[in-house]
Amino acid sequence: MPSLGADMEAGTLVEWLKRPGDRVKRGDVVAVVETQKGAIEVDIFQDGIIERWLVEPGTTVPVGTPLALIAGGAPAATTTQPSPPPEPIAPPSVKPVHVKPKPKGGRVRASPAARRLAAERGIALDAMIPSGPGGAVIYADVERARASQKPAPKRLDLAEMRRAIAAAMARSKREIPHYYLSTTVDLTPALAWLEAVNTNRPPARRLLLAAPLLKAVARALVEAPEFNGFFTAEEFQPGAGIHIGTAIAIRGGGLVAPAIHDVDRLSLDELMVQLRDLVARARSGALRSSELSDPTITVTNLGERGVETVFGVIYPPQVALVGFGMPVERPWAIGSEIAVRRVMTATLAADHRSSDGHRGARFLANIDRRLQEPETL
Numbered sequence: 001m002p003s004l005g006a007d008m009e010a011g012t013l014v015e016w017l018k019r020p021g022d023r024v025k026r027g028d029v030v031a032v033v034e035t036q037k038g039a040i041e042v043d044i045f046q047d048g049i050i051e052r053w054l055v056e057p058g059t060t061v062p063v064g065t066p067l068a069l070i071a072g073g074a075p076a077a078t079t080t081q082p083s084p085p086p087e088p089i090a091p092p093s094v095k096p097v098h099v100k101p102k103p104k105g106g107r108v109r110a111s112p113a114a115r116r117l118a119a120e121r122g123i124a125l126d127a128m129i130p131s132g133p134g135g136a137v138i139y140a141d142v143e144r145a146r147a148s149q150k151p152a153p154k155r156l157d158l159a160e161m162r163r164a165i166a167a168a169m170a171r172s173k174r175e176i177p178h179y180y181l182s183t184t185v186d187l188t189p190a191l192a193w194l195e196a197v198n199t200n201r202p203p204a205r206r207l208l209l210a211a212p213l214l215k216a217v218a219r220a221l222v223e224a225p226e227f228n229g230f231f232t233a234e235e236f237q238p239g240a241g242i243h244i245g246t247a248i249a250i251r252g253g254g255l256v257a258p259a260i261h262d263v264d265r266l267s268l269d270e271l272m273v274q275l276r277d278l279v280a281r282a283r284s285g286a287l288r289s290s291e292l293s294d295p296t297i298t299v300t301n302l303g304e305r306g307v308e309t310v311f312g313v314i315y316p317p318q319v320a321l322v323g324f325g326m327p328v329e330r331p332w333a334i335g336s337e338i339a340v341r342r343v344m345t346a347t348l349a350a351d352h353r354s355s356d357g358h359r360g361a362r363f364l365a366n367i368d369r370r371l372q373e374p375e376t377l
Contacts, residue, residue: 001055002042003063004035004292008164011035012060013067015111015138020052024070029288031067032113036164039112042289048072058133110137116286117142161254169313176231176319177352180311183364185371187327187342193374209327210246210301211272215377217299217322218242218263220366226355227320227348227363228296236319236354245295245315246275248282256282257298257315258291268377303327309345319351322367 001011011033018030024044031042051069055061108125110118114137118125125137128145132138172178190212198206221228221242229238242264245257260266260274281287297318302310303326310323325345332341346367350360370377 001033001061001063001065001067002040002289002293004040004289008035008063010060010062011040013055013057014039015057015113015132016053017113017139018050020050022050024048024050027290032111033289034112036160039285040287040289040292041113042067044070045290046070046072108137109135111139112285113139114142118145161250165255168315172313172316176314176316178314178349179352179357179360180347180349181357181360181364182309182311182345182347183361183368184330185344185346185368186332187344187371190371190374191327191342205269207268207272208275209303210275211268212371212374212377213301213324214244214246214260214263214275214299215266215268215271216367216370217297218244219370219377220363221297222264223366224355224359224363226359227350229319229354230296230317231319231351231353232317239294239296241296243294243296245298245318246278247298247300248279251283256287256292257295257300258282258287259295261290261294297322299324303344309347311347312349314349314351319354321349323347323349 001013004011012035014032014034016031018024018028024030025047026045027043029041029043030050032039033042034040048070051071053068055065055067061067108128109130109132110125111132114132115125117123117139118137123142123145128137128141130137131141187209190209194207194209194212225238226236228242229236231237241262243259243261244263245259247255247257249255258278260271260278263271266274278287278291295315295318298312298315298321300310300312300321301324303324306326308325308328310325312321312323314321323346325347327342327344329340330343331338332343334341346364348360348364355363
């Protein structure tokens with residue numbers, strides 16, 4: 001069971017998408033688990049063959065519990081019948097039950113993976129024969145079905161999500177010695193550059209300010225690795241890459257901060273594509289476990305909400321959070337003259353166990369400097 005954040009203690013295995021004997025490779029989605037933040041697709045980090053399941057669908061287990069055994073390597077060539085794999089733990093034995101279609105507007109019980117597949121293939125959930133636990137439609141049912149109606153969207157338990165976020169933030173303020181810094185950034189060069197770049201682009205390919213902001217943070221982190229990683233076992237562990245958790249508001253309430261991986265290596269166009277995709281999937285409940293389990297720093301941008309300054313709470317075990325506010329017009333000194341410029345407040349919340357105010361100030365100044373030369377990002 002993957003850890004999808006400091007606020008997660010356990011998860012419920014909803015559905016297996018692969019079976020014993022199936023070959024899988026790194027990045028394949030093999031299961032769906034239910035957490036306080038909704039249904040999350042579990043992707044794996046190695047190649048191999050699934051030997052057997054260790055946890056049945058519908059079971060709630062603590063973080064770190066093995067869910068399945070995976071054997072590495074290719075099977076040996078043979079002309080004889082291969083020996084059978086170890087006996088898998090079978091999912092609950094539920095025979096398909098014919099059910100009457102629900103009235104118009106009713107909600108059919110179905111796993112999140114089944115709902116997404118049905119939506120992609122235009123299959124009506126209420127016309128299927130469910131074979132999952134408790135009469136729920138599962139992934140295999142959708143593959144067998146042939147219909148055309150799209151299902152209702154999956155709903156998140158926002159109250160449970162808020163409780164989980166509150167627990168994580170309370171732990172953060174209790175255990176992490178925060179310090180806070182802020183600086184004012186002249187955004188005029190970055191906004192002028194964005195306007196020029198977007199002039200002849202269709203809306204779907206235009207860059208938003210969020211892209212250069214994230215890239216400036218990533219480039220600055222290369223020179224300040226003490227802000228990119230985790231504080232565990234009483235010491236700082238640097239991140240394996242610069243994986244920026246991007247705070248995304250869920251419609252109706254709630255918040256998630258999935259990671260965009262290796263932001264320092266992405267072009268601004270690549271970063272914008274990934275950001276749009278991440279926001280869309282976060283709001284539809286289609287995130288992957290790898291996107292929630294390994295952010296090395298979090299960036300929150302409340303500018304679009306009209307907030308000028310945001311001082312965030314570090315998400316443990318991370319050691320830093322960068323916040324950006326709303327661009328506003330202010331008088332600004334340029335040499336010996338005063339002009340009206342578009343400026344923005346950038347803030348840093350950092351863990352005093354892994355860095356100090358001097359290094360934090362240099363980190364914020366580095367972000368500022370890079371935003372003055374947006375063409376180099």
